[in-house]
Amino acid sequence: MSWTQTAAFTAATRSALNALTPFDAPRGTVLFRPGDAVQGFVIVLSGQIDVFLTGPTGREILLYAVEPGQSCVQTTLGLLGDERYSGEAITRDDARLVLIPRGLFLRLMDEDAGFRSFVFTAFGQRMQGMMHLLERVAFQRIECRLAETLLNHAEDGSLHATHAEIASMIGSAREVVSRRLDALARRGIVGLDRGTVRILDAAALHSLAEADR
Known part of the structure; x- marks a missing residue:
């Protein structure tokens, strides 16, 4: 049609x-x-x-x-x-x-x-x-925007994007996104591979995404 x-x-x-x-x-x-x-x-x-x-x-x-x-x-x-x-x-x-x-x-x-x-x-x-x-x-903190973006754009539990691409999605700088992702990785919430962010704890991400609402 x-x-x-x-x-x-x-x-x-x-x-x-x-x-x-x-x-x-x-x-x-x-x-x-x-x-x-x-x-x-x-x-x-x-x-x-x-x-x-x-x-x-x-x-x-x-x-x-x-x-x-x-x-x-x-x-x-x-x-x-x-x-x-x-x-x-x-x-x-x-x-x-x-x-x-x-x-x-x-x-x-x-x-x-x-x-x-x-x-x-x-x-x-x-x-x-x-x-x-x-x-x-x-009005939303970077951590909240980052968590929301990971949840909304991930496929099969992973977001295939560079840190620079994620930064453009949330309106931040690549260096800031890299630091925030490293912090999430240390807490066991995400796993980081080259060009990929794996969601390990979706419940924790949901809590972060809702924190400023």
Whole structure:
């Protein structure tokens, strides 16, 4: 089933969108960088895109991940407000995407209430997620954010990520994350291998994750 069948688009909108040709973006593809102009509205058909913000010191924070059915708030802002990108987007794994060109996107926003609802609903959900991120970074201790991230992103009891990647997920620095993970390892809560964090005591992590709530 085409992705357009799940939204309340007009027949004309659905026809125009179905005529667009999807393209593949292999893992690690950089889709945009700070300062780039927004070319169009990207729909993720499969895979995942990570959007990062990089500070003057080179420290990164993962703003959000774009999965099938979700939107990139920076792209929406760029198209509606004529702003350039301030972040960087990289495919986490092999992705299949559709690009709605700027002209077509703006025309559909004007002509189709269903398309406008689709865009603004996704935009609102993404903004809510970013507010939650801001709240966590501002008010949660690093240990709590780290524990929550390990629990949420682990597969089969392990998170396969470098300390730098984990740092970007929680809005901290790699050195800080390394120290916190070493402390958790000494307490027997996690085990550390190269590029992998193994959860040994999930109950203790849950307690840490809930400590600031």
